[in-house]
Each structure stands twice: as structure tokens, then as C-alpha cells.
Amino acid sequence: MNKITIFLIFLIHLVSCNTNQPKNESKAEESLQPAKVELKNDNGKFQIYVNNEPFYIKGAGLEFGRIASVAEHQGNSFRTWRTDNGKQTGKEVLDEALKNNLMVTMGIEVARERHGFDYNDEAAVKEQFERIKKEVTELKDHPALLIWAIGNELNLRATNPKVWDAVNDISKMIHEIDPNHLTTTTLAGISQQEVNYIKERCPDLDLLSVQLYGKINELPQLIKEYGWEGPYMVTEWGATGHWEVPKTSWGVPIEENSTVKAANYLKRYQVAIEADSLKCVGSYVFLWGQKQERTPTWYGTFLENGNETESVDVMHYVWSGKWPENRAPQIASYTLNDKTAYENVILKQNQEVTALFTVNDLENDTIDFKWELLPESTDLKDGGDFEKRPKAIEIKIITSENGELKFKAPEDKGAYRLFAYAEDGNANAATANIPFLVE
Numbered sequence: 001m002n003k004i005t006i007f008l009i010f011l012i013h014l015v016s017c018n019t020n021q022p023k024n025e026s027k028a029e030e031s032l033q034p035a036k037v038e039l040k041n042d043n044g045k046f047q048i049y050v051n052n053e054p055f056y057i058k059g060a061g062l063e064f065g066r067i068a069s070v071a072e073h074q075g076n077s078f079r080t081w082r083t084d085n086g087k088q089t090g091k092e093v094l095d096e097a098l099k100n101n102l103m104v105t106m107g108i109e110v111a112r113e114r115h116g117f118d119y120n121d122e123a124a125v126k127e128q129f130e131r132i133k134k135e136v137t138e139l140k141d142h143p144a145l146l147i148w149a150i151g152n153e154l155n156l157r158a159t160n161p162k163v164w165d166a167v168n169d170i171s172k173m174i175h176e177i178d179p180n181h182l183t184t185t186t187l188a189g190i191s192q193q194e195v196n197y198i199k200e201r202c203p204d205l206d207l208l209s210v211q212l213y214g215k216i217n218e219l220p221q222l223i224k225e226y227g228w229e230g231p232y233m234v235t236e237w238g239a240t241g242h243w244e245v246p247k248t249s250w251g252v253p254i255e256e257n258s259t260v261k262a263a264n265y266l267k268r269y270q271v272a273i274e275a276d277s278l279k280c281v282g283s284y285v286f287l288w289g290q291k292q293e294r295t296p297t298w299y300g301t302f303l304e305n306g307n308e309t310e311s312v313d314v315m316h317y318v319w320s321g322k323w324p325e326n327r328a329p330q331i332a333s334y335t336l337n338d339k340t341a342y343e344n345v346i347l348k349q350n351q352e353v354t355a356l357f358t359v360n361d362l363e364n365d366t367i368d369f370k371w372e373l374l375p376e377s378t379d380l381k382d383g384g385d386f387e388k389r390p391k392a393i394e395i396k397i398i399t400s401e402n403g404e405l406k407f408k409a410p411e412d413k414g415a416y417r418l419f420a421y422a423e424d425g426n427a428n429a430a431t432a433n434i435p436f437l438v439e
Contacts, residue, residue, distance in 0.1 A: 057282020
């Protein structure tokens with residue numbers, strides 16, 4: 001091999017390296033570019049566009065975890081309540097979203113009047129503004145970012161309208177430093193006063209967000225009645241709220257079972273969200289996970305052990321148009337001494353009790369029944385604030401077989417709930433609970 005040949009080989013190698021390197025860098029740079037998110041109005045129909053492609057939000061609310069399962073069930077987005085949830089940073093959440101091809105409505109923590117924040121305190125408002133500006137700056141260019149949600153339910157038990165001035169200032173700041181993404185704020189319910197406040201004091205917001213539960217079927221009509229002419233999304237909806245259900249004679253709310261909840265999820269999606277094809281740009285179901293709020297099973301579409309309830313099946317269906325291959329068990333009935341939760345079950349100390357939990361399974365899976373006895377929760381908050389889970393009490397079991405449990409009522413007087421779970425061995429479950437009083 002002569003010197004000219006060696007030189008030519010070296011030259012070809014050098015050109016090849018220089019040619020390949022920019023391509024790799026270009027792809028890396030392209031993958032890290034922020035998405036361009038826009039709202040367009042086509043003859044009265046509002047539509048979100050992501051990088052010039054239509055994007056209808058099929059989303060779930062989650063704080064951390066279960067991100068991949070949103071995509072597995074054919075969702076395309078999720079929302080958070082803050083940029084740092086205490087377990088993952090905002091960037092880590094967005095990175096996981098990107099990995100699963102999901103877009104994020106990123107929540108921004110904004111102080112609430114009901115927690116003692118004073119929007120007349122200009123120094124405190126300015127300090128909050130600067131903190132939020134830093135959070136936005138850190139995350140604004142992430143390709144999984146969709147929308148900024150400025151605060152959560154700031155109207156709940158609020159009296160000072162200056163909170164909306166602060167929201168508008170934050171929105172203007174975001175648009176100045178981040179021209180690629182939309183801004184919103186979420187309302188607890190909706191009223192004429194709140195719509196007026198948003199129109200008058202928050203003109204910089206791109207769209208409105210509403211959170212409703214049992215009354216969500218009224219939302220399309222309320223939007224029209226209160227004169228909201230712009231786009232909106234539903235950032236929380238799901239199970240009937242604990243403030244909306246019947247109560248026992250001793251004053252505790254009666255939770256709907258997982259099958260009733262699932263039927264309500266389907267109806268509410270079809271009637272309140274899907275039906276408004278002109279102004280509603282999508283929604284985030286609550287909650288894609290599990291939490292203690294009045295009970296450990298009230299709002300989560302998952303159980304504490306990770307099993308999926310029938311409500312997850314419903315969301316899979318509305319997001320994809322198909323039911324999942326294996327569905328959760330469906331509840332036929334649940335009674336204590338032949339009484340339902342709506343019939344005021346009152347027992348005596350150490351009284352023998354029979355619980356009967358009957359379920360159906362579409363795939364005829366073998367069902368494993370489990371039971372849990374909890375005292376009625378006394379750590380009661382509002383607005384989704386953290387509540388402590390009651391400690392389970394040992395059940396004095398007499399017999400337990402195939403969904404029938406015979407046990408002795410607790411020795412101590414007071415209010416309790418007996419939780420029943422039916423697991424199908426495929427990470428699906430049905431659940432119900434009956435509150436009862438020991439006198």
C-alpha cells in the first residue's frame with residue numbers, strides 16, 4: 001500500500017466522521033426542541049395543535065408513577081399539580097412522559113387563600129412570582145410540555161379577587177419567556193362570578209379549566225349559560241364527590257362501588273366531555289392512581305396494591321374505542337346482614353355479622369376475595385388536601401369462603417367500614433365498602 005493510498009483512506013475516514021457527527025447532533029438537538037403548541041379556532045370549533053398536528057387531550061391526572069400505564073391504555077397526556085411532587089423533579093416527570101410519547105399539562109403551585117396566603121401582601125406575591133418564573137425557565141423547552149396550569153382551584157373558599165391578577169401576571173410572564181406553550185388555570189366547579197373574574201382579570205390565559213364531579217353532566221350547559229365563549233378543558237372529573245352522595249343516619253358519606261363508578265365515568269365522558277365538540281379540547285380523569293380522601297378507594301382508578309378497577313377499563317374504551325382484553329370483575333351485590341350501604345347498618349358489640357359480596361367476571365377468571373375493616377376516617381380535609389389513612393382493625397373472622405364473610409362486630413362502639421375486594425389474578429379488581437355503626 002503506497003503513501004497516496006494511505007492518505008486517501010485517511011481522507012475518506014475523516015470526511016465520513018465529519019459527515020456523520022453533525023447528523024447525530026442534529027437529531028439530538030431536534031429531539032430536545034420544545035413542542036410548538038397552539039390553539040386554533042376554525043369556524044367556532046377550538047382545537048389544540050402540537051407541531052401543526054391536531055391534538056385532542058385524552059388524559060389522566062397523576063402526581064407520580066403510573067405514567068407508562070396512561071400510554072398502555074391509549075391515553076396521550078397527563079396533568080400534574082406542581083413542578084416537583086417530592087418524589088420526582090419536573091424534568092424527571094417530563095422525561096418519563098417523553099419516553100412514553102405523552103404530553104404534560106404541568107401544574108404550577110400557586111398559594112391558596114384558604115391556606116392563609118394574603119394576596120394583598122405585595123412582597124409575598126412578588127416572591128411567589130419569582131419562584132414560578134424560575135420553575136418555568138427550567139422546564140419551558142422540554143419537548144413533552146403541553147400546557148402550563150397556573151394553580152389549582154384557587155377559587156375554593158377564596159374572597160380576594162386579587163388572586164386572579166396574580167394569575168394573569170404569571171401567565172403574561174410565561175408567554176414572554178415561553179412562546180411555545182399555552183396557559184390555563186383550574187376552577188373548582190364553575191359559577192357566573194368566576195367566569196366574570198377570569199374574563200375581566202385574566203385575559204392573558206389561553207383557555208379555561210374546570211373541575212367537576214357529580215354535576216359534570218351540566219357543564220356544557222353551564223359554559224353556555226355563563227357566557228364563556230372560549231375553549232376549555234376538564235382537568236378533574238370522575239367519581240361522585242363525597243359531598244354529593246347520600247349519608248348514613250350518623251352522617252358519613254356512602255361511597256359508590258367500583259361498578260357504579262365505572263358506569264358513571266362512561267356516561268359522564270359521553271355526556272359532558274365528548275358531547276361538546278366545539279369548545280372542549282379534552283380532559284384529565286381523576287385520579288390515575290390511588291389516594292386517601294375520605295376512604296382509600298374513593299377517587300383512585302387503581303387500588304393501593306396496583307390493581308386496576310373497572311374505571312380503568314372505561315378509560316381504555318373511551319380513549320381507544322375498544323375494551324381491554326381482560327376486564328375487571330363487576331359487582332352484582334354487597335350486603336351486611338342483608339342490608340346495603342344505603343340502609344343504615346347498625347350493629348351491637350361483638351354481634352355476629354354476615355357479609356356477602358357477589359361479583360361477575362366476563363372471562364370467568366378465578367376470583368380471590370379479600371376484606372379490610374377500617375374505623376371511619378376522622379382526618380377530614382377539603383380541596384384534595386392530604387389526609388391520613390385510618391389504621392386497619394383485625395377482623396374477628398368466623399368463616400370466609402367465596403365472597404361470604406362471617407365475623408364478629410368490633411368490641412368498641414363507633415363508626416366503621418368493611419371493605420370488600422374481588423381480584424381476578426390479572427391485576428384487575430372490584431371493590432365496595434359498607435359503613436356501619438356499632439352501638
